[in-house]
Amino acid sequence: MRYGFCDSAIGPLLVAIDKDGLRHVEFVQGERPIQPAPEWLRDDQALAPFIEQFEAYLAGRLQRFDLPLAARGTPFQQAVWQALCDIPYGETVSYLDIAQAIGNPKAMRAVGAANGQNPLSIIVPCHRVIGRNGNLTGYGGGLPIKRWLLALEQEHCGFTLTP
Structure with a gap:
């Protein structure tokens, strides 16, 4: 490595x-x-x-990474991480949205756990997942960094999300 x-x-x-x-x-x-x-x-x-x-x-000049990804995880984690990659730049979704996207709408807690195990922060945009009520939830770098990343993306995609 x-x-x-x-x-x-x-x-x-x-x-x-x-x-x-x-x-x-x-x-x-x-x-x-x-x-x-x-x-x-x-x-x-x-x-x-x-x-x-x-x-x-x-710096706000790149919206999608073009890198070879090699994260290691269970098949469930891999499915969640792939669904995270499908969240558009500057947008947010809920854990329920991700659970539904992978075909397992009752797996919200498991989605949250897989999200928390994401080894490719920012690249696999787990910061774009928020609570169903619009509140920010945990983030490995801390909520201030999550807030900063979301604000960066919203600034450079031309609109602001309101919780």
């Missing part, structure tokens, strides 16, 4: 890849901080194309 860091307005992000593609985009600070494993190798050159896309997204 090779890794690097992306410094941003929302704090440093750990980015890790392997031969299959992007494996981790994690917050170094926040509710569930992560650090590289001792056996991982720092490789800023290999991570440069990935970091460039993060920087463009965080």
Whole structure:
């Protein structure tokens, strides 16, 4: 596993890849901080194309990532993460919406758990999932970062959502 860091307005992000593609985009600070494993190798050159896309997204110049994704998870988690990727830039959906999208409308709590295990923060846009009542719910980087990401997207997609 090779890794690097992306410094941003929302704090440093750990980015890790392997031969299959992007494996981790994690917050170094926040509710569930992560650090590289001792056996991982720092490789800023290999991570440069990935970091460039993060920087463009965080500057409001990129709305959809074009990166090889290689997140590891159960088939259920993979289905949830794929449904997250289908949420348009600047829009939000509820956990119920995601449960319905994967054909299991009673799985809202399981969807929430899979959302919380997403190893590709921002790339797989779990920040776009909110409570059915419109309230912001948990986020690995913390609610202020979730709010910041949603505001960034809404600013650059031309409309504002109201809860």
